[in-house]
Amino acid sequence: MTLARKGHWTTLVGLVLLGGVYVRAVVFTPVERLQGPAQKIFYLHVPAAVWTELAMVLVGVASVVFLFLKDPRLDRFAEASAEVGTVFAAIVLTTGPIWGKTVWGTWWAWDARLTSTLFLFFLYIGYLLLRGAVVDAGARARYAAVLGICGMALVPFIHLSVYLFRTLHPQPIILKPSAPSLPQSMLVTWLLSFAVFTVLYVGFVMQRYALGRAREEGDRA
Amino acid sequence: MPDVPHNAGYMVAAYVTTALILLAYACSLYRRAAKR
Amino acid sequence: MGETLRHAWTLARKDLVLEFRTRTAILSAVVFTALVLMVFNFGRDPSAVAAIDLAPSILWVTFTFAAMLALNRAFQLELDNQALEGLLVAPISRTSIYWGKLAANLVFVAVVEAVGLPLFVLFFNVPVADVLGPLVGVIALATVGFVAVGTLFSAMLVRTRFAELMLPVLLLPFLIPPLMGAVQVTARLLAARPLSEVAGWLRLLAAYDVVFLTLATLLFPHTVEQ
Numbered sequence: 001m002t003l004a005r006k007g008h009w010t011t012l013v014g015l016v017l018l019g020g021v022y023v024r025a026v027v028f029t030p031v032e033r034l035q036g037p038a039q040k041i042f043y044l045h046v047p048a049a050v051w052t053e054l055a056m057v058l059v060g061v062a063s064v065v066f067l068f069l070k071d072p073r074l075d076r077f078a079e080a081s082a083e084v085g086t087v088f089a090a091i092v093l094t095t096g097p098i099w100g101k102t103v104w105g106t107w108w109a110w111d112a113r114l115t116s117t118l119f120l121f122f123l124y125i126g127y128l129l130l131r132g133a134v135v136d137a138g139a140r141a142r143y144a145a146v147l148g149i150c151g152m153a154l155v156p157f158i159h160l161s162v163y164l165f166r167t168l169h170p171q172p173i174i175l176k177p178s179a180p181s182l183p184q185s186m187l188v189t190w191l192l193s194f195a196v197f198t199v200l201y202v203g204f205v206m207q208r209y210a211l212g213r214a215r216e217e218g219d220r221a
Numbered sequence: 222m223p224d225v226p227h228n229a230g231y232m233v234a235a236y237v238t239t240a241l242i243l244l245a246y247a248c249s250l251y252r253r254a255a256k257r
Numbered sequence: 258m259g260e261t262l263r264h265a266w267t268l269a270r271k272d273l274v275l276e277f278r279t280r281t282a283i284l285s286a287v288v289f290t291a292l293v294l295m296v297f298n299f300g301r302d303p304s305a306v307a308a309i310d311l312a313p314s315i316l317w318v319t320f321t322f323a324a325m326l327a328l329n330r331a332f333q334l335e336l337d338n339q340a341l342e343g344l345l346v347a348p349i350s351r352t353s354i355y356w357g358k359l360a361a362n363l364v365f366v367a368v369v370e371a372v373g374l375p376l377f378v379l380f381f382n383v384p385v386a387d388v389l390g391p392l393v394g395v396i397a398l399a400t401v402g403f404v405a406v407g408t409l410f411s412a413m414l415v416r417t418r419f420a421e422l423m424l425p426v427l428l429l430p431f432l433i434p435p436l437m438g439a440v441q442v443t444a445r446l447l448a449a450r451p452l453s454e455v456a457g458w459l460r461l462l463a464a465y466d467v468v469f470l471t472l473a474t475l476l477f478p479h480t481v482e483q
Contacts, residue, residue: 004254011247018243022236036226041235048239067479087246094242095235102228119430126427133418143413146476147427150406153472154431157465161434164457168441200243207250214254 004214007206014199021193029189038102041095047194048091049113051201052120053155055085059127060152063145072216075141078148080208082127084201089121112162119158123151137216261356264349268357273364283368286326290373293319294380308381313443316377317399317436323369324400324432325425328407331362333415351478359408359473366400388446395446398462399439402469406431409473413480431469438462 001009025043032039059078066074096114097107108114127147134140182190276282297315344354374396378385385392410428414420438458445455452459 008251008254011250015243015247018240022240026232026236031225033225036228038226038228038231038235040232044235044239067476087242091239091242094238098231098235098238102226102231119433122430126430129423129426130413130417133423135418139416142479142482143417146409146413146479149476150409150431150469150472153468154434157434157461157468160461161437164441164461165437204246204250207254211250211253 002210003206004210007203007208007210009203010199010206011203014196014203017196017199021189021196024192025189029185030183032186035103038099041099043189043193045092045095045099046113046190047197048088048095049117050194051197052085052088052092052117055081055088055201056120056123056155057152059085059148063148063152066141066145067149072141075144076209076212076216077205078144079131079212080205082124082148083208084204086121086124086128087204088197088201089117089124092117093121110162110165112159112166115162115165116158119154123154127151137219261350261353264353265356265360268344268349268354269360269364272357272361276361276365282330283365286323286365286369287372289326290319290323290369291376293322294373294376298380309383309447312377312381312383312447313440315381316374316443317440319373319377320370320396320400321403321429321432321436323373324366324403324407325428327362327366327369328404328411328428329421329424331358331408331411345481351481352474354481355408355412355474355477358412359404362404362408363400366404370396370400383447384449385447387449391452392443392446395439395442395459395462398459398466399435402435402462402465403432405466405470405473409477409480412477435462435465438465 021043025040026037029040029043031037058081062074062078062081065071066078093114096117100109100111100114101107127144130147131140131144134143294315297311297319301311374385374392377383407424407428411420411424414423414427417423438455438461441458442452442455442462445452
């Protein structure tokens with residue numbers, strides 16, 4: 001089976017499993033008493049946020065190794081991870097305000113997770129725009145790697161500045177969005193959802209990677 | 222004991238949006254591969 | 258190491274001599290800064306918000322835009338005369354090219370800030386006399402961060418399509434954390450509050466400078482490889 005086909009199937013499996021997570025989250029996981037059913041957005045929002053950041057770290061790591069080894073496969077992987085990271089960031093940035101409206105009373109608040117994800121979103125967009133703007137393939141890979149590494153290096157500063165900013169301006173939350181210790185069944189639902197998002201990440205990256213490889217071969221022909 | 226908030230509509234909106242984004246991206250990848 | 262610094266200094270001097278001989282770039286940047294300050298003044302309702310509350314933000318947004326203008330022209334000189342190729346075959350290390358460009362950009366931005374700050378004080382009636390030293394310190398700290406990353410990115414973009422548009426889009430996410438720190442520290446200084454309150458932000462600014470100066474120095478050669 002080609003990589004593209006394997007990717008298709010992995011994604012398909014992931015989507016089916018996501019349906020299973022949906023059922024478990026909505027029907028078989030208890031409703032949080034203070035926040036109501038909207039709290040269940042947590043089961044999609046947080047795994048997506050974790051993978052948005054993980055995808056950026058992977059872009060950074062692949063970029064570092066690429067600059068040492070110059071293997072185009074690493075550049076292709078970084079490109080794929082960046083695009084998938086953007087999609088997951090979009091999920092965080094849409095589910096976040098929907099959840100936020102019920103918890104904060106407003107569609108947006110500069111809370112740690114939304115702010116960090118917004119930063120990551122712009123870093124991803126910049127990365128993809130840069131790739132689109134460089135015509136020469138060799139230069140494109142090098143420049144993207146430089147940007148990817150800088151992006152990864154920025155992540156701790158994003159977290160630090162968001163943390164410092166929030167201690168200045170306590171957020172007007174009425175309820176705490178995520179409880180520090182989850183009851184067993186909620187934790188299991190969360191873990192299952194995270195596992196499914198992992199499967200989706202892998203499937204998407206495989207497909208995007210295969211697409212990148214096909215494009216390069218097409219360009220060379 | 223306060224009532225549980227009735228905000229299931231928001232939950233549905235978020236779940237549907239997530240599904241739509243993921244399905245749209247999956248279709249985009251599939252179509253881009255098919256074109257090659 | 259010493260040779261790298263000497264080469265860097267020679268490069269920086271060459272750039273600065275060119276810049277200040279024609280003076281167009283520096284004058285435009287200074288005028289731009291003054292105009293941005295003016296826009297901020299008329300962009301607010303003076304009866305609604307006190308100048309002192311907005312002042313730190315106004316100063317730093319102005320400096321951020323001025324820095325980006327300055328960086329946009331950073332590699333333009335080389336590009337125009339294909340001098341970049343000449344630089345690359347010269348027997349100087351890539352590192353000295355970066356540090357030379359960095360130094361030239363820092364001087365350029367410093368001149369713009371040196372004019373912008375008094376204008377800012379004048380237009381917004383801001384009490385800086387007592388805190389001028391620390392204020393200049395935090396301006397320097399943040400500016401080094403801005404220019405370190407900006408010099409790296411402008412080197413990458415000089416031969417890229419839509420470079421003038423790409424630079425702000427790529428650079429601004431990187432400028433926001435040090436910008437936040439600079440605004441907070443400036444606000445404390447203008448309110449005559451002790452700097453110990455913003456120790457966290459100062460550490461962030463210092464760490465940012467160290468990390469990104471190092472990273473840019475290491476990564477710069479990859480942006481000009483042939």
